[in-house]
Structure formats: C-alpha cells, structure tokens
Amino acid sequence: MESRDGSDVHSTEGWGYAADIDSIREAQVRIAPYVHKTPVLSSTSIDAIAGKQLFFKCECFQKAGAFKIRGASNSIFALDDEQASKGVVTHSSGNHAAAVALAAKLRGIPAHIVIPRNAPACKVENVKRYGGRIIWSDVSIESRESFCKRVQEETGAVLIHPFNNKYTISGQGTVSLELLEQVPEIDTIIVPISGGGLISGVALAAKAINPSIHILAAEPKGADDSAQSKAAGKIITLPSTNTIADGLRAFLGDLTWPVVRDLVDDIIVVDDSAIVDAMKMCYEILKVAVEPSGAIGLAAVLSDEFKRSSAWHESSKIGIIVSGGNVDLGVLWESLHKQ
Amino acid sequence: MESRDGSDVHSTEGWGYAADIDSIREAQVRIAPYVHKTPVLSSTSIDAIAGKQLFFKCECFQKAGAFKIRGASNSIFALDDEQASKGVVTHSSGNHAAAVALAAKLRGIPAHIVIPRNAPACKVENVKRYGGRIIWSDVSIESRESFCKRVQEETGAVLIHPFNNKYTISGQGTVSLELLEQVPEIDTIIVPISGGGLISGVALAAKAINPSIHILAAEPKGADDSAQSKAAGKIITLPSTNTIADGLRAFLGDLTWPVVRDLVDDIIVVDDSAIVDAMKMCYEILKVAVEPSGAIGLAAVLSDEFKRSSAWHESSKIGIIVSGGNVDLGVLWESLHKQ
Numbered sequence: 102m103e104s105r106d107g108s109d110v111h112s113t114e115g116w117g118y119a120a121d122i123d124s125i126r127e128a129q130v131r132i133a134p135y136v137h138k139t140p141v142l143s144s145t146s147i148d149a150i151a152g153k154q155l156f157f158k159c160e161c162f163q164k165a166g167a168f169k170i171r172g173a174s175n176s177i178f179a180l181d182d183e184q185a186s187k188g189v190v191t192h193s194s195g196n197h198a199a200a201v202a203l204a205a206k207l208r209g210i211p212a213h214i215v216i217p218r219n220a221p222a223c224k225v226e227n228v229k230r231y232g233g234r235i236i237w238s239d240v241s242i243e244s245r246e247s248f249c250k251r252v253q254e255e256t257g258a259v260l261i262h263p264f265n266n267k268y269t270i271s272g273q274g275t276v277s278l279e280l281l282e283q284v285p286e287i288d289t290i291i292v293p294i295s296g297g298g299l300i301s302g303v304a305l306a307a308k309a310i311n312p313s314i315h316i317l318a319a320e321p322k323g324a325d326d327s328a329q330s331k332a333a334g335k336i337i338t339l340p341s342t343n344t345i346a347d348g349l350r351a352f353l354g355d356l357t358w359p360v361v362r363d364l365v366d367d368i369i370v371v372d373d374s375a376i377v378d379a380m381k382m383c384y385e386i387l388k389v390a391v392e393p394s395g396a397i398g399l400a401a402v403l404s405d406e407f408k409r410s411s412a413w414h415e416s417s418k419i420g421i422i423v424s425g426g427n428v429d430l431g432v433l434w435e436s437l438h439k440q
Numbered sequence: 441m442e443s444r445d446g447s448d449v450h451s452t453e454g455w456g457y458a459a460d461i462d463s464i465r466e467a468q469v470r471i472a473p474y475v476h477k478t479p480v481l482s483s484t485s486i487d488a489i490a491g492k493q494l495f496f497k498c499e500c501f502q503k504a505g506a507f508k509i510r511g512a513s514n515s516i517f518a519l520d521d522e523q524a525s526k527g528v529v530t531h532s533s534g535n536h537a538a539a540v541a542l543a544a545k546l547r548g549i550p551a552h553i554v555i556p557r558n559a560p561a562c563k564v565e566n567v568k569r570y571g572g573r574i575i576w577s578d579v580s581i582e583s584r585e586s587f588c589k590r591v592q593e594e595t596g597a598v599l600i601h602p603f604n605n606k607y608t609i610s611g612q613g614t615v616s617l618e619l620l621e622q623v624p625e626i627d628t629i630i631v632p633i634s635g636g637g638l639i640s641g642v643a644l645a646a647k648a649i650n651p652s653i654h655i656l657a658a659e660p661k662g663a664d665d666s667a668q669s670k671a672a673g674k675i676i677t678l679p680s681t682n683t684i685a686d687g688l689r690a691f692l693g694d695l696t697w698p699v700v701r702d703l704v705d706d707i708i709v710v711d712d713s714a715i716v717d718a719m720k721m722c723y724e725i726l727k728v729a730v731e732p733s734g735a736i737g738l739a740a741v742l743s744d745e746f747k748r749s750s751a752w753h754e755s756s757k758i759g760i761i762v763s764g765g766n767v768d769l770g771v772l773w774e775s776l777h778k779q
Contacts (some may be wrong), residue, residue, distance in 0.1 A: 140479035142501055146569065161727040162481055223724065230485065381769075385562065388500040388729040388765030426727030430720075434773045 118301070119267045119356035122309035125274035125302060128175040132272060135174040135207055139163050139276075141283045141420075146386050151402050154418045156287060158280045161391055161426025165227055167348075168276050168424050169200035169263075172298060175272030176261045177204040185210050187257035192216070192238065192245035194347055195224030196425050197263040202233030213258055215248040217241075221347055223429045264298025265354030274302025280420050281310055289416035291398040293424050294318035294327045294368065295349040297357025303422065304364040315412055318361070318368040319401035321346045321376065321393075327353060327361060328368040345373045345436060348394035348425060367412050369401040376400045377436045383423070384433070392428040393436075399423075457640070458606045458695035461648035464613035464641060467514040471611060474513040474546055478502050478615075480622045480759075485725050490741050493757045495626060497619045500730055500765025504566055506687075507615050507763050508539035508602075511637060514611030515600045516543040524549050526596035531555070531577065531584035533686055534563025535764050536602040541572030552597055554587040556580075560686055562768045603637025604693030613641025619759050620649055628755035630737040632763050633657035633666045633707065634688040636696025642761065643703040654751055657700070657707040658740035660685045660715065660732075666692055666700060667707040684712045684775060687733030687764060706751050708740040715739045716775045722762070723772070731767040732775075738762075 142157045160168040177189060188211035191201045198214045205212035214233040216225060217240045228235060238248040252258055262269060276299070277290060290307055292300040304316040320327050323344035329337040336358050342350045353361060376393050379400035383391040398421035407413055481496045499507040516528060527550035530540045537553045544551035553572040555564060556579045567574060577587040591597055601608060615638070616629060629646055631639040643655040659666050662683035668676040675697050681689045692700060715732050718739035722730040737760035746752055 137482075140481075142479075143476075145503070159727075164484070166725075166727060384729050384769060388498075388505060390723050390727040390729060430723060430773065430776065434769065437769065 118305060118360050120270040120274060120302060120305055122306055124267060124271040125278060125306045128171070128268070128271040129275045129278055131178050132171055132174045132275065135164070135178070135204065136170055137163055138279060141280065142387055142389065144386050147382065153402065153416060155402065156280070156284045156418065156420045157387060157389070157423050158276060158420055159389060159423050160276060161389060161395055161423050165196070165199040165203045165231070166425055166427040167196035167200065168273060168299060168422070169196040170203060171275050172269035172272035173197065173200035173261060174204040174207070176266060176268040177201070177208050179268050180259060184259050187259065188213060189261045190215070190249055190252045190256070190258040191261045191263060192249045193263050194220045194350070195227070196348055196427060198233065199224060199227035199231060201261050202228045202231035205233070206231050211258070213252045213256065215245050215252065217245060221427065221429055221432065223427050227427065264296030264351065265356045267356070269298050270302045270305070270356065272302070273299045274306040276422060277303040277306040281307060284418070284420065287314070287418050287420040289315040289317060289412065289418070290420040290422065291317045291319055291401055292422045293349055293394050293397045294320050294361070295394070296351035297327065297353045297361050299422065299424065300365060301357045301360035304360055308364055315366050315416055316364060317401065317412055318365050319397040320368050320370050321349050321397060322370050322372045324350050325370045328370050330358065331362065331365070331368055334362070345376055346393040346397055348392065349397065367410060369404060369406050369410070371397060371400045371404050371406070375404060379403065380428070380433060381437055389423070390426045390428060391423055392425050395423045395425045457644060457699050459609040459613060459641060459644055461645055463606060463610040464617060464645045467510070467607070467610040468614045468617055470517050471510055471513045471614065474503070474517070474543065475509055476502055477618060480619065481726055481728065483725055486721065492741065492755065494741065495619070495623045495757065495759045496726060496728075496762050497615060497759055498728060498762050499615060500728060500734055500762050504535070504538040504542050504570070505764055505766040506535035506539065507612060507638060507761070508535040509542060510614050511608035511611035512536065512539035512600060513543040513546065515605060515607040516540070516547050518607050519598060523598050526598065527552060528600045529554070529588055529591045529595070529597040530600045530602060531588045532602050533559045533689070534566070535687055535766060537572065538563060538566035538570060540600050541567045541570035544572070545570050550597070552591045552595065554584050554591065556584060560766065560768055560771065562766050566766065603635030603690065604695045606695070608637050609641045609644070609695065611641070612638045613645040615761060616642040616645040620646060623757070623759065626653070626757050626759040628654040628656060628751065628757070629759040629761065630656045630658055630740055631761045632688055632733050632736045633659050633700070634733070635690035636666065636692045636700050638761065638763065639704060640696045640699035643699055647703055654705050654755055655703060656740065656751055657704050658736040659707050659709050660688050660736060661709050661711045663689050664709045667709050669697065670701065670704070670707055673701070684715055685732040685736055687731065688736065706749060708743060708745050708749070710736060710739045710743050710745070714743060718742065719767070719772060720776055728762070729765045729767060730762055731764050734762045734764045
C-alpha cells in the first residue's frame with residue numbers, strides 16, 4: 102500500500118490516507134454529544150429475497166435525517182474558538198447543508214449555506230429549520246464554488262467541505278465503528294458513493310478493525326464517475342449527471358480517491374429503476390422512509406451485477422449503510438408511479 | 441385495588457387481572473426467539489413541537505410489521521403439542537391475522553384466518569406471505585365470529601383471540617418491559633386502545649415495575665367506545681365505527697376492561713385529521729412508515745385535550761407505542777391530500 106503525502110493531506114499517519122482509525126476514534130468521542138447512535142434493522146422477508154443476511158444501518162434516523170451530521174459536527178467542533186467565531190460556509194444540495202447548519206447552531210456560530218436551485222424542498226426546509234443563512238446559486242459546481250468563495254472572502258467563515266477533508270471523512274467513519282460494534286460478524290459493507298467521504302471513512306475504520314472485510318460501493322448509472330475512475334486508475338469527472346439519487350452527484354476528491362482506489366473492493370452500478378424498487382421495499386417491508394441515495398445499497402445487493410461478482414460468493418452477512426431519509430413524499434409517490 | 445375473579449379469568453394471581461408481571465416475564469422468555477427487540481427513536485425537532493421529551497417505541501419494525509406477533513407467538517407457543525397439532529384460527533382485520541399466520545408457520549402448524557372484506561390490502565398480503573389460509577367474511581363482528589366458530593368445529597383448531605386472552609395480553613405486555621429497560625426514566629406511556637390487549641399488557645407490566653407511571657390511552661373519535669366505557673363505568677359497545685385507524689375498531693373484552701378501568705389513567709380522544717397529521721410527521725421527521733393506529737399516540741400528545749389535562753403537568757418523558765407500520769403507501773398519500 103503506497104504512502105501518500107502533499108499539502109492537502111492533513112494526516113499521513115498509519116496507511117498514509119487523509120484519515121485513519123485514530124482520527125475516526127477521536128471523532129467518535131468528539132461528536133458523541135451531538136449525534137444519535139442509530140439502530141440496525143433486519144428483515145427475514147428481505148433476506149429471503151436477497152439470499153443473504155442483511156443489516157440495515159439506519160442513518161435515516163440520524164439527526165437532520167442523514168449521516169452527514171457526523172462529519173459536519175466533527176469538523177465544526179474541531180475548530181478553535183477564533184476560527185469558529187467567524188462562522189462556517191459550505192455548498193451542498195442538501196444533507197450536508199442541513200448538517201452544517203445544525204452543527205453550527207449547536208456550537209452557536211453562524212452558518213452560510215450555498216444551495217443550488219434544484220435542491221429537494223425537504224432538504225432546504227431542514228437548512229431553514231436549523232437557522233442556516235441560505236445563499237442560492239446556479240446548479241453548476243463552478244457557480245456553487247464561486248458563491249462559496251465570495252462568502253469566505255466577505256466573512257472569514259471557514260469552509261466545511263462536504264467530503265474532501267480529514268475531519269469530515271473521520272466523522273463519517275464513525276458509522277462503521279458503530280455498525281461493527283452492533284453486528285461484529287458482518288463480512289461485507291455496502292456504501293453509497295458520491296464524493297467518497299462516507300465510503301472513505303467506513304473503509305478506513307472497517308479495514309483497520311477487520312482487514313478481511315469487503316467494502317463495496319453502490320453508485321447510480323447516471324453518475325458513475327467512481328466506477329469509471331476505478332477502471333481508469335485516476336479521477337474521472339463527468340460533463341453532467343442524471344439520476345434520481347440527488348445525494349450522489351458529486352465527484353471524488355484528491356483525499357477520497359486514494360482510499361476508493363485502494364480500499365474499495367468493487368463498485369456496483371445500478372440504474373434508477375432499481376433504486377426506486379429498493380425505496381419501495383424499504384417503505385413497505387422495512388417501514389423506513391429512505392431517500393434514493395439511501396436505498397441504493399439495497400438496490401446493489403439485489404442486482405444481477407452483484408450476483409455475478411466474486412463478492413457474491415465471499416459475503417454472507419452484509420451491512421448496508423442507509424445513508425439518509427430526506428425524501429419528499431410526493432417525489433417517492435411519483436417515482437413509484439412512473440415505474 | 442379490588443381483586444377480581446370469574447371463570448374467564450385464567451390467572452388471578454397478584455392484582456387479580458387476566459395477566460400479571462410474572463406471566464409477562466414468562467412471555468418475554470417464551471417469545472424471545474421469534475420477535476425483534478425494537479429500537480426506540482427520538483427527535484429533538486418533534487420534542488420541540490410537543491413541548492415534551494418523546495420516546496417512540498417502534499413496533500412498526502417488529503416482525504410482520506406490528507406488536508401483534510408478541511401476543512400471537514406467546515399464545516401459540518404456549519399450546520401443548522396435541523392442541524397445536526390441530527392448528528389455530530382467528531378473525532382479524534389485519535395485523536393480528538398476519539402475526540398468527542407467522543407464529544403458526546414458525547411452530548409448523550396450520551393457521552386459518554377469517555378476514556373481513558374491507559381489510560387493507562397490505563395486511564392481507566402479509567397473511568398470504570406467511571402461508572395463512574384465508575377465509576373471507578362480512579365486515580360485521582357477528583359474521584367474523586360465526587365463520588371462526590365454523591372453522592373451529594370443522595378442524596378442532598384453537599382460537600387465538602386478538603386481545604381477550606391471558607397469553608395474548610401477556611405477550612403484548614413485553615413491549616413495555618422492553619421499553620422500560622431501554623429508557624428507564626420514562627414517566628408516562630401512551631398506548632393506542634382498541635380491544636385493550638396491548639394497553640392491558642403495557643399497564644400491568646409498567647405499573648408493577650413503577651407504580652407511579654402514568655398510562656394514557658389514545659383512541660380515535662370515530663371508535664371511542666373505551667372513553668365512553670370509562671365514563672360509564674361499564675363496557676360500552678357502538679353500533680358502528682368510523683375512523684381511518686383500521687386497527688382500532690374493536691371493543692373491550694371482559695378480560696381487558698378491568699385493567700382499562702383500573703390502571704389506565706386517562707383516555708385521549710383524537711380525530712382522524714390529527715392522526716393523518718401525525719402519520720405525516722412520522723414520515724417526514726422520524727423517517728418511519730407508521731399506520732394510522734400507530735400514529736395515534738403522537739396525535740394524542742400533540743392534542744389540545746392532552747395540554748388541558750392534568751396528565752400534561754405530570755409527564756415530562758413520554759413513551760409512545762408506535763404499534764405498527766402496515767399502511768398502503770397509496771392510502772397514506774391519499775389521506776395527506778384529502779387534508
């Protein structure tokens with residue numbers, strides 16, 4: 102395993118990635134007062150359909166409805182008082198935005214949130230609920246970043262990156278510490294992939310605890326930049342994305358890519374109709390409101406691609422990270438009826 | 441507290457009700473292999489709306505989607521082999537039906553299920569999924585009972601009553617043992633009331649553990665026979681019922697009434713629109729699919745009637761039994777849009 106360095110890498114301890122099991126354990130202590138320990142659900146009916154024993158780590162029940170509060174609160178509570186006093190800023194289509202607004206509220210500092218105009222209504226509502234100051238941008242990543250930069254210049258606020266940051270990755274990694282405490286016998290974890298913050302943290306913690314554990318990513322076909330990156334051996338970005346999974350449209354960063362390249366065993370690509378089927382199954386059998394990005398892990402487990410892969414034969418007890426539950430009921434209903 | 445007896449009372453130990461803390465602890469051991477220990481969820485957003493700290497005991501995540509498997513498996517696994525070999529029979533609009541089918545399947549015996557023609561589709565599907573033999577009846581309780589009796593005569597199957605039975609009540613009581621282990625500081629428990637099996641078990645267990653705990657019932661306005669019974673001091677039945685809460689249309693039995701009369705501190709009556717609002721809040725904030733009967737506890741906590749009651753001042757940490765999650769998505773969507 103090659104060591105990595107460079108000015109953007111905050112920590113090169115251990116395996117040389119941006120985060121490690123120590124920074125993840127530190128995060129777990131730091132964020133404990135601000136996050137829920139979420140339950141793990143299972144269903145013999147879904148197991149019978151999947152042909153595997155599945156353990157759903159329900160981050161949809163997390164504060165602000167998604168795992169993002171883990172990374173956001175770790176980043177924000179790691180700031181020293183002087184940095185924190187100027188507030189924080191981020192750009193996000195939703196869950197990270199709400200998480201930053203909530204974590205900033207808990208710390209008592211201002212949060213400036215740049216949101217693209219196509220963000221889901223329920224996610225924008227969450228930002229408002231936690232008192233974040235919303236700045237609307239265009240949909241493009243360039244527009245978001247330029248608005249973000251302007252806020253930084255005007256206010257001195259600290260950027261809380263949604264994934265490409267040691268503290269964010271370490272915070273997200275706490276979800277896999279918890280899952281492996283709750284169900285130690287898990288041999289495989291399936292994680293939605295977008296910018297790679299969640300899967301990097303999950304993989305770094307899980308492989309430190311159990312080097313033989315399999316880490317699989319689930320990615321939507323309409324935003325399969327990570328699968329393409331793994332195939333090409335370098336970060337690939339796409340000119341545009343098209344998927345119902347609004348939380349999975351970002352591309353890998355320079356801190357998450359090395360972890361994805363080295364520690365993610367395989368990426369399973371699924372189409373939107375499989376995601377919608379999985380959302381429906383979560384609602385009808387698990388009784389859980391799951392957003393498209395949160396349902397993609399189940400969609401991957403049920404896919405033919407998974408059944409044909411070597412991972413199918415090597416896994417029997419599979420943890421699925423249900424990343425979030427922020428879905429407008431109308432959107433769920435309409436997606437089911439389009440099928 | 442007056443002692444009670446009579447030929448229908450299977451146990452007169454302790455306080456003289458049909459069940460007691462010992463029969464409930466026995467049930468907990470008997471059913472442990474067949475039920476989930478369901479998680480307790482909380483939400484600071486909902487707490488802020490309610491003005492109380494709420495703990496949602498999520499029986500919607502229970503096997504077959506409702507608490508009913510607790511009483512059904514306790515009743516069915518308490519049968520001796522000769523009784524069990526002839527199978528079991530019950531009549532139910534849904535959740536108890538599926539629970540009996542599942543528990544019978546687990547014991548390897550036949551289940552005959554009499555279902556009224558107006559039962560929700562998803563609940564009928566559950567019965568089919570577990571291999572129950574369905575016998576359709578008319579909607580009236582007379583029709584259900586007469587079909588049930590015929591099956592008993594023809595097959596020798598044992599009737600598993602949905603609520604008026606020591607083993608059913610004892611099984612349902614295990615939900616409150618669990619809740620008080622998970623959150624010992626709870627001072628009030630709110631329970632949906634219909635035939636009274638769940639609330640009897642919950643009250644008997646909770647008041648044995650903590651005599652000062654408050655037990656409140658939540659009942660739909662269109663089937664408020666229990667509130668009328670409490671007011672009249674005797675069992676009142678209604679000529680008809682009209683509520684979206686399809687699981688709450690039964691009337692008290694002779695074994696549940698004494699417990700409701702003596703141990704239920706108050707009954708909060710709510711209308712259907714409050715139930716639908718609570719279902720929506722469960723979906724949008726808790727991220728949980730909750731059927732109308734399961735959402736009624738939250739509706740009661742949020743009601744003006746509760747705020748005006750003495751119980752409001754005496755409660756600060758409230759357990760809410762979310763009894764089940766079997767709701768057709770279409771029904772949820774349509775109810776929200778009728779508002």
